[in-house]
Amino acid sequence: MSATNHSRLAVPQWFFLLGIPGLEEFHLWLSIPLCLMYAMALVGNVVLMVAIALDPGLHQPMYVFLAMLAATDLLLSCTTVPKALSIFWFHSRAISFGACLAQVFCIHFVSATESAILLAMAFDRYVAICHPLRHAAILTRSVIQRMGLAAFLRGFSAVVVLVFLLRRLPYCGHEDIPHTYCEHMGVARLACADITVNVVYGLTAALSTLGVDSVLIGVSYTLIIRAIFQLPTKEARHKALDTCGSHICVILMFYTPAFFSFFTHRFGHQIPRHVHILLANLYVIVPPMLNPIIYGVKTKLIREGVTRLFLGKHF
Numbered sequence: 646m647s648a649t650n651h652s653r654l655a656v657p658q659w660f661f662l663l664g665i666p667g668l669e670e671f672h673l674w675l676s677i678p679l680c681l682m683y684a685m686a687l688v689g690n691v692v693l694m695v696a697i698a699l700d701p702g703l704h705q706p707m708y709v710f711l712a713m714l715a716a717t718d719l720l721l722s723c724t725t726v727p728k729a730l731s732i733f734w735f736h737s738r739a740i741s742f743g744a745c746l747a748q749v750f751c752i753h754f755v756s757a758t759e760s761a762i763l764l765a766m767a768f769d770r771y772v773a774i775c776h777p778l779r780h781a782a783i784l785t786r787s788v789i790q791r792m793g794l795a796a797f798l799r800g801f802s803a804v805v806v807l808v809f810l811l812r813r814l815p816y817c818g819h820e821d822i823p824h825t826y827c828e829h830m831g832v833a834r835l836a837c838a839d840i841t842v843n844v845v846y847g848l849t850a851a852l853s854t855l856g857v858d859s860v861l862i863g864v865s866y867t868l869i870i871r872a873i874f875q876l877p878t879k880e881a882r883h884k885a886l887d888t889c890g891s892h893i894c895v896i897l898m899f900y901t902p903a904f905f906s907f908f909t910h911r912f913g914h915q916i917p918r919h920v921h922i923l924l925a926n927l928y929v930i931v932p933p934m935l936n937p938i939i940y941g942v943k944t945k946l947i948r949e950g951v952t953r954l955f956l957g958k959h960f
């Protein structure tokens with residue numbers, strides 16, 4: 646076999662995303678709620694970011710982190726949902742090898758970065774409740790900027806390795822991916838070579854980012870809850886818990902499907918494939934859709950900022 650043919654066989658020019666195998670006859674129906682949720686995610690997160698950017702009253706650490714969260718939610722949904730809709734509507738299943746790797750990078754990079762932002766928000770709540778008098782001194786603008794940069798750099802350095810690990814594998818003509826988007830293990834399993842390094846590094850990267858972050862968030866909320874129950878009045882305890890309510894909901898929406906998808910992809914072989922893929926699609930669209938709604942409903946300053954934005958009032 647010539648070197649050219651071997652190269653073409655080892656690194657395919659195209660992959661083909663199959664959508665949700667087993668539910669092909671429902672693809673069109675599934676596209677309707679997916680499209681509606683995508684539109685809500687786009688509008689909600691854009692409105693949230695604009696309101697926070699324009700309203701000086703929202704230039705506080707919690708809302709700056711919230712704007713970062715909205716940006717990552719936008720990137721996650723825009724990276725995955727349009728291709729899924731093109732599969733459901735137009736049977737446009739082809740995706741170039743480079744675009745597939747770019748999608749792998751974006752999905753895992755956003756997940757790692759969003760996890761770091763949720764940790765930063767937990768730290769903000771810890772300082773606000775446990776050390777309220779030092780909150781402004783600890784979480785200065787420069788500290789927030791460094792935390793955002795650290796989240797970006799950690800996500801980039803952890804995930805960029807995945808792209809090179811996939812790029813080095815031979816695929817031997819295996820081009821069909823039973824999914825609506827490219828993700829690391831889904832692509833790695835197409836390889837006709839040992840993928841132990843991919844499995845080990847993927848597990849290590851996930852545990853050192855999402856795993857560590859979730860543990861630290863748990864520690865933060867343990868300290869927060871202990872401080873709350875030491876408050877003198879029931880009203881003060883209720884007010885302190887209410888400020889954490891939105892963040893706790895967002896944490897549960899992010900980590901629950903993320904860990905479920907991660908572990909079932911590696912160990913849950915008895916779970917039907919279409920169930921796993923359907924939940925993986927909900928993971929990339931439900932949190933981006935609900936996060937702005939949760940914060941809009943639970944946070945008075947956000948509601949007021951959005952209202953002023955739509956009424957055209959000056960901030």
